[in-house]
Amino acid sequence: MTKFAPVAALFKTDAYKLGHIQQYALSGKVTRVYSNYTNRKSRIPGVDHVVHFGLQAYIQQQLMEAFEPFFAADEDLVCELYEERLGQILGPDAAASIGSDHIRALHRLGYLPLRFCALPEGTLVPIGVPAFTVENTIDEFYWLTNYVETGISAGYWQPSTSATIAHQYRKTLVAAAIRTGVPVEVVDWQCHDFSYRGMSSHETAAASGAAHLLSFTGTDSLVALEWIDKYYGGSYVAGSVPATEHSVMCTGIETVGELETFRRLLKLYPTGIVSVVSDTFDLWKVLTEYLPALKDEILARDGKLVIRPDSGDPEKIICGDPDAEPGTPAWYGVVWLLDMVFGHTFNDAGFAELDPHVGVIYGDSITVERSDSITRRLERMGFASSNIVFGVGSFTYQYNTRDTFSSAMKATWAEVDGEGVNLLKNPVTDNGTKKSATGRLAVEQSWGELILTQDATWDEERHSLLQLVWENGEFIRRQEFADVRRVLGEAA
DSSP: OOTTGGGGGGGSSOGGGGGHHHHHHTTSOEEEEEEEEEEOOOOSTTOOEEEOOSHHHHIIIIIIGGGHHHHHSOHHHHHHHHHHHHHHHHOHHHHHHHOSHHHHHHHHHOSOOEEEEEOOTTOEEETTSEEEEEEESSGGGTTHHHHTHHHHHHHHHHHHHHHHHHHHHHHHHHHHHHHTTOOGGGGGGTEEEOOGGGSSSHHHHHHHHHHHTTTOOEEOOTHHHHHHHHHTOSOOOOBOOOBOOHHHHHHHHHHTOHHHHHHHHHHHOOEEEEEEEOOSSOHHHIIIIIHHHTHHHHHHSEEEEEEEOOSSOHHHHHHOOTTSOTTSHHHHOHHHHHHHHHOEEEOTTSOEEEOTTEEEEEOSSOOHHHHHHHHHHHHHHTBOGGGOEEEEOHHHHTSOOGGGTTEEEEEEEEEETTEEEEOOOOOTTSOSTTOOOOSSOEEEEETTEEEEESSOOHHHHHTOSOEEEEETTEESOOOOHHHHHHHHHHHO
16 A cells, blocks of 8 residues: 555546646636547447446546545545645646645545536447436535546446447357247357456456346456445356366376367366366367267267367358368368267257257457357358357457547536536537537437437436436446446347
8 A cells, every 4th residue: 555545546647637626717717528428430330329237336446435534544544645745746946836625625525526416327428429427516625527538538438339249149059049930038148258377457357247247147357246236236147167278178188188188178067067167289189079979978969079179260160161171170160070979950940959968168369250150150051140149358349449439528507607508529629539528418219219418408317218326426327237237128
């Protein structure tokens, strides 16, 4: 712990915001600042709605828990530390000019005087419609609304973006299930979260992993479970299976051989699902030599052996490579080779489903587009979509930024000298993406879609779907994780 720990929460913002308390005063006596968080543009083709998720967690973690040391510390100490940090980052003259009177006042108040109004988490919010608004509740703390904007933007966009991408996976896989006669419930376990090791931090993995679980139930990102328990609570389903990795397979291959390693794994797990990395050396030998040799043992198990390729072009590995020499294992692909050894049955829609004792999972470089391409290729081959499970990793959830949906929190209204003033950002050099809404805002539903009302009246705000969720340091409304899932499920 550093000596600045009591004021650490105050510096989860951009340095340039430290002097805004003075800059606002140039416009007159500012007493209110009202801002909103909106996704302004989609950079993912075909995605025009963003899942609202993560605000409740951010508020509890960063606007309540993180401020506990500040409010618990001595008043003079926090002001002294605040001024010292200001001097370090902005210089002594600026620090002396800004001072710490506003920090002293906040410390004496004992909570953050802010009001959040939001749509229910889990809502599919159209591009251009705000997910939530923020404003100060006490006149002298007008500076606080956009002071916390940096932290909100940094803490909220990842879970919201990951939840949106997971929802796209689910839409894709549900459509494939319907086309090939697979019960939709199978999709719950068809997309498994492998992303933890590739995320930017434990915290990012937890928030993104929770977002994944809004649409699926399979995960190896254990940190997501604690995050859900702490910030949302309630009941939910999350699960995984015993599985090997290359270190296990390499050790076995070097000591007892790959075939014997498979045999010992089957004995170690006589029932249930077990997933085995199968391309440590030669995937095709595993499928054409080792599994046929173990066929009786595999079929005698009360469970499923899942073969996991982990390298190469996913579609070609799973479905076969048309450019390979005809009749070779690479030409057939994993699903077809498993079918040749273990057989299949046909579902009511006439699509082949592999013997339930075997299955396939692929978890390297999967994207929404690849999952769609693979399930469509399997469909053309006559196989149901349920013959493949996807391990979705950081290639999906980490390759994004706040600009994926051009997410931004902008002020649209202020009270100056006792009068309301509509604020508008509309750069002449922009293509329209950065043009902000203006005035106080309301969201309503019209013909099944959410629409924004700008410069809203008091009555329009009162009936807005943006409802009060947190005010003056306390939650007015909380959601359990199951409720967030329900809202998203109903919206879909």
